[in-house]
Amino acid sequence: METVAPEKEIIEVIKENGGDSFKYCYQCGLCDAVCPWNRVRQFSMRKLIRQATFGLTEIDQEEMWRCTTCKTCVERCPRGVDQIEAGVSLRKLAAEYDVFPGHVAPITNVVANLTSEGNSLGGEREKRTEWAKGLPVKAFTEEMEVLYFTGCYLSYDPRMREVAAATAKILNKAGVDFGVLGSKESCCGESIRKTGHEDLFKRLAKDNIKAFIDAGVKKVIVSSPHCYHSFKNEYPEFMVNFEVVFITEFIAELINDGRLKLSGEYARKVTYHDPCYLGRHNGIYDAPREVLQKVPGLELSEMADSREKSLCCGGGGGRIWMETPKEDRFADLRVRQAINVGAEVLVTSCPYCITNFTDSCLGLDDSEVLEIKDITEIIQAVL
Numbered sequence: 614m615e616t617v618a619p620e621k622e623i624i625e626v627i628k629e630n631g632g633d634s635f636k637y638c639y640q641c642g643l644c645d646a647v648c649p650w651n652r653v654r655q656f657s658m659r660k661l662i663r664q665a666t667f668g669l670t671e672i673d674q675e676e677m678w679r680c681t682t683c684k685t686c687v688e689r690c691p692r693g694v695d696q697i698e699a700g701v702s703l704r705k706l707a708a709e710y711d712v713f714p715g716h717v718a719p720i721t722n723v724v725a726n727l728t729s730e731g732n733s734l735g736g737e738r739e740k741r742t743e744w745a746k747g748l749p750v751k752a753f754t755e756e757m758e759v760l761y762f763t764g765c766y767l768s769y770d771p772r773m774r775e776v777a778a779a780t781a782k783i784l785n786k787a788g789v790d791f792g793v794l795g796s797k798e799s800c801c802g803e804s805i806r807k808t809g810h811e812d813l814f815k816r817l818a819k820d821n822i823k824a825f826i827d828a829g830v831k832k833v834i835v836s837s838p839h840c841y842h843s844f845k846n847e848y849p850e851f852m853v854n855f856e857v858v859f860i861t862e863f864i865a866e867l868i869n870d871g872r873l874k875l876s877g878e879y880a881r882k883v884t885y886h887d888p889c890y891l892g893r894h895n896g897i898y899d900a901p902r903e904v905l906q907k908v909p910g911l912e913l914s915e916m917a918d919s920r921e922k923s924l925c926c927g928g929g930g931g932r933i934w935m936e937t938p939k940e941d942r943f944a945d946l947r948v949r950q951a952i953n954v955g956a957e958v959l960v961t962s963c964p965y966c967i968t969n970f971t972d973s974c975l976g977l978d979d980s981e982v983l984e985i986k987d988i989t990e991i992i993q994a995v996l
């Protein structure tokens with residue numbers, strides 16, 4: 614295959630985009646040893662970095678799009694290379710040339726949806742609050758305690774709308790004065806940024822920031838680790854500051870403050886999956902477990918590869934929008950790990966993980982039963 618962009622340009626683009634830590638790589642291969650891809654097929658981040666070092670990246674190769682930005686290798690690299698930044702820099706070049714090979718092709722539609730309707734699923738902007746029909750959910754006003762930023766999947770995906778409804782019920786039960794932005798809410802932009810669409814990310818971020826400022830938002834509750842990551846670590850690039858709290862942390866606070874009482878019983882065997890963007894990227898491991906341990910009757914067990922070593926579901930870095938052949942899905946392995954510890958319910962708190970695990974459950978034998986739930990759905994069941 615030919616190199617489709619000039620060598621100098623590739624090296625310059627990586628440098629310009631902050632991905633130039635690749636120059637410290639000494640090709641030890643530790644990143645490949647810990648990368649989840651190598652549990653399902655061969656993939657070498659080390660090789661991509663070596664190609665980039667010499668400006669020999671072929672931007673029409675699918676390999677460049679495999680990284681799920683799970684951060685496992687970044688944590689382990691002895692030379693401090695940020696493989697995610699280096700990989701995203703290469704994707705920026707491909708995005709500039711509109712090169713989306715094979716399984717990556719759906720990105721074109723996602724970009725169109727985000728540009729026209731502000732969400733990745735192609736739902737109409739005006740229907741963003743349809744999930745809340747029949748629920749006591751108000752439009753946000755300045756004097757309210759918190760903004761509930763629902764996010765794209767929880768607003769439009771039929772399965773994930775159940776999670777948004779569960780969240781609203783919990784907040785109402787605890788007497789939290791909250792509201793939503795409705796059609797003024799746009800995608801946080803985290804995942805599209807990882808596909809190299811920097812300008813689109815900036816546009817989405819600016820739209821949200823303007824909506825927050827206009828509405829007088831000071832504190833935001835989020836249900837997606839991707840929104841959390843973006844608001845907490847990326848939006849400060851635009852010189853804004855507002856408090857961001859992940860829903861499980863907020864629920865832990867509500868229980869500890871006596872505002873939320875768990876009175877029912879959930880007598881099930883449960884295991885918890887740490888989403889990459891909540892755990893490795895943001896260090897939130899304890900709050901979800903603390904909440905689950907407070908649920909009467911619930912029996913919590915840990916899977917192999919938990920906490921810092923959590924096995925990625927395969928949905929980060931924009932992979933949720935790309936096609937992944939069945940034999941290449943890490944989510945299938947994760948579902949198997951849950952079954953192996955005797956879990957009846959695999960619980961997590963990320964719309965991408967729930968989507969991927971639910972898909973993987975379709976391939977289980979009839980004798981194997983595993984439910985996939987968001988934490989809020991379990992809390993809702995014991996209110």
Ligand code: SF4
Nearest residue numbers: 638639641642644690
């Ligand atoms: S772990 Fe770091 S130094 Fe080793 S091959 Fe990977 S990027 Fe290079």
Ligand code: SF4
Nearest residue numbers: 648680681683684686
């Ligand atoms: S971030 Fe995760 S998926 Fe990407 S190369 Fe590193 S270990 Fe592999």
